[in-house]
Amino acid sequence: MAQNRKTCSIEDLLALRRAARENGKTVVHCHGCFDIVHPGHIQHLQFAKSLGDVLVVSVSADTHVQKGVDRPLIPDDLRASSLAALECVDWVYINPSATGVELLEALRPDVYVKGREYERVEDPRFLAERDTVVRHGGRVVFSSGDIVYSSTALIGAIGGRDRFNDEKITRLRDRYDLSTVHLQNLLHRARGQKVLVVGDYVLDRYHFCDATGVAGEGPMLSLRAMQERDYDGGAGVVALHLAGLGARPTLISALADDDLSRQIELRLAAEGVDLQCYRGRRQVVTKHRYLVDQTKLFKVDEGSPAPADTQLEGLLAAKILAAAEGASAVVFADFGYGVITASLLDRILPKLRKMVPILTADVSGKQSNLLRFRDVDLLCPTEREVREAQHDFANGLGAAVWNLLNVTGARQAIITLGKQGLVTFDRNDRAIDERLRSEYLPALSPHAVDPLGCGDALLATASLVLAAGGSLQAAAFLGSIAAAMEVQELGNQPVSADRLLSQLHQRDALPATARMAS
Secondary structure, three states: OOOOOOEOOHHHHHHHHHHHHHOOOOEEEEEEOOOOOOHHHHHHHHHHHOOOOEEEEEEEOHHHOOOOOOOOOOOHHHHHHHHHOOOOOOEEEEEOOOOOHHHHHHHOOOEEEEOHHHOOOOOHHHHHHHHHHHHOOOEEEEOOOOOOOOHHHHHHHOOOOHHHHHHHHHHHHHHOOOOHHHHHHHHHHHOOOEEEEEEOEEEEEEEEEEEEEEOOOOOOEEEEEEEEEEEEEEHHHHHHHHHHOOOEEEEEEEEEOOHHHHHHHHHHHHOOOEEEEEEEEOOOOEEEEEEEOOEEEEEEEEOOOOOOOHHHHHHHHHHHHHHOOOOOEEEEEEOOOOOOOHHHHHHHHHHHHHHOOEEEEEEOOOOOOHHHOOOOOEEOOEHHHHHHHHOOOOOOHHHHHHHHHHHHOOOEEEEEOHHHOEEEEEEOOOOOOOOEEEEEEOOOOOOOOOOOOHHHHHHHHHHHHHHOOOOHHHHHHHHHHHHHHHHOOOOOOOOOHHHHHHHHHHHOOHHHHHHHHO
């Protein structure tokens, strides 16, 4: 899309400032997000223009809009174009910095206009902006604020937000060349890739019940058991996802020496998983979920952590390193039941780093520890797991992830946000002003039937895409489609390449529909 003639680069803007100074014109500057241009903004800008000859408006770039994971609602180029269309605005600039200080230092406006709400604010970002303006001989003026609107409140009141999400997804795909042809080629290259999965096998057992009422002996719900259904979970379903996508997965885990374990081995082998497990557990870790219709009432966990001793740890390390020969990726799925320990990772991670192109990891449960995974290519935790691992519940998500990547040495992260989607983070050590690049991707599922296993589908798919040479954004997008497929089905259902491609083709029609509707 062509830029509006009023939008300009920093070089153009500074040239305009010099020309205005030479001609004795007063330059007025406004800075903000301007996510939805509402009547309050119009009055604010008209007031600013009345104070001088030239009105410059700077717009915060998308990466620096800190108003929630799904903001800004409108991309920065469209926000800039909307402002440039206003008669009172002379020039618009998309500001790539976190605050207006750097721009104010260069532009040195005669007047800097902010809303009345900033008059008594102690926000250090605004105070730094104010001091910069005053230091260069300018003045700060506060607009009246007679017409009060909030972009955040307006956006929160919008009911049909799918169109905006579709536009965001379309723009992300265009920006990172995530065309259907390119994604198809990645999935084709993923076929036959050898991938090693290390972690805890978990059996997810669903108990489908009928609610018969309240028990006579006390105020508790009375259920009648109807049927049970078993689903492979934990590291087991990660391996099944990989097999369904066409990879050649090997799973190293722990089972018991009983009939249930032998049934699990046969079931995984039939789906193309090479299972190499030790029988060191007393029982298979099982999570019982009790449902009425599709509503989960409660969960009962059966099985406790059983960390390997030093001798078994040595055998496991040797088995993992042998299985990793010729692998394109190693995926760690730590559910806290003892297969993965800190000392095991200390033994194998430095060697795997030299052997295998892609190392990825995810955790689940209170016994797991995200910080153990050092120097991996990708971490795929939830926001809660990131914060709990570092006991950081106050900083913004970007700061928390930056600290996580610094501590672990991980290169990239996909942070899942439940119904809100995910955010990708990519280290950029070469750039001083933008050390952590982030992109927000909305959730791709219109509704959720069962969130169980969404993270596992994302981890498996994203890891395989990276192993096939795909970018972080391609891994996140295809992983999100896999997670969207998973969330719409009850229990763990392995994804397949054919189903993933079908969903991809179906999504191709959504952006056009959204544009027509808007």
